[in-house]
Amino acid sequence: MTTQTQTQAQANTDFYSVLKDRRSVRHYDPNFKIPQEEIQEILELATKAPSSSNTQSWRFLVVTDQELKKQLLPIANNQQQVVDSSAVIVILGDLEMYKKSEHINQLAVDAGYMAAEFAKQFTENSVKLYSSLPKERLHEVAVFDSGLVAMQIMLIAKAKGYDTVPMGGYDREKLKQFFNIPAHLAPTIILPIGKAAVEGRPTSRLPISEITSWNKI
Numbered sequence: 001m002t003t004q005t006q007t008q009a010q011a012n013t014d015f016y017s018v019l020k021d022r023r024s025v026r027h028y029d030p031n032f033k034i035p036q037e038e039i040q041e042i043l044e045l046a047t048k049a050p051s052s053s054n055t056q057s058w059r060f061l062v063v064t065d066q067e068l069k070k071q072l073l074p075i076a077n078n079q080q081q082v083v084d085s086s087a088v089i090v091i092l093g094d095l096e097m098y099k100k101s102e103h104i105n106q107l108a109v110d111a112g113y114m115a116a117e118f119a120k121q122f123t124e125n126s127v128k129l130y131s132s133l134p135k136e137r138l139h140e141v142a143v144f145d146s147g148l149v150a151m152q153i154m155l156i157a158k159a160k161g162y163d164t165v166p167m168g169g170y171d172r173e174k175l176k177q178f179f180n181i182p183a184h185l186a187p188t189i190i191l192p193i194g195k196a197a198v199e200g201r202p203t204s205r206l207p208i209s210e211i212t213s214w215n216k217i
């Protein structure tokens with residue numbers, strides 16, 4: 001059986017099962033490697049996520065090189081999943097996301113989704129707005145967008161029979177230094193993806209009645 005067929009056998013595309021069964025997995029089969037094309041497919045589908053003014057501020061640094069993954073270990077608080085998973089997806093938020101607005105809107109024009117005049121106006125408005133925002137606000141936008149795309153990656157991975165764990169427990173400064181990440185790309189979350197060796201443990205959730213108020217706080 002090839003790795004790909006093993007995966008397909010365990011895939012589950014029922015949406016509600018995927019939601020219910022996804023768990024953070026911290027123990028991975030170190031011998032299982034997800035093909036690069038499949039990781040690319042997952043990312044393509046994940047980027048269907050919504051984003052602020054469709055600026056798509058997420059950027060991906062996919063680490064598959066085993067030596068690099070080992071060197072990530074001390075940066076990631078010695079969490080072994082960065083070594084044993086197939087790949088570690090570092091999600092970066094582009095604080096200069098508006099620089100791609102023209103390109104994004106041109107793609108929409110080319111696809112027939114947007115009139116050229118509207119695209120021009122939309123681009124102008126986006127560039128004006130986002131380029132004037134303080135860095136903290138841009139960071140907030142980028143972190144929010146990264147969270148949305150991260151969730152999509154986790155669910156798509158689960159649907160394909162893979163597992164993930166979102167990780168905020170790592171040293172941002174050391175990560176930036178290690179990969180020589182430019183200043184406008186802010187590390188948001190790192191996401192190991194691979195084949196579980198040990199299932200994630202179940203976790204409980206607060207009842208909705210405890211966290212929800214209706215019409216007033």
Ligand SMILES: Cc1cc2nc3c(=O)[nH]c(=O)nc-3n(C[C@H](O)[C@H](O)[C@H](O)COP(=O)(O)O)c2cc1C
Nearest residue numbers: 022023024026079165166167168169170200201203
């Ligand atoms: C922003 C964020 C940061 C997290 N950081 C870590 C981490 O560094 N290491 C880890 O093992 N799990 C981490 N987790 C996973 C949570 O512990 C996990 O999602 C939570 O316990 C609920 O479990 P579940 O994902 O299995 O439903 C993180 C989750 C989020 C959303």
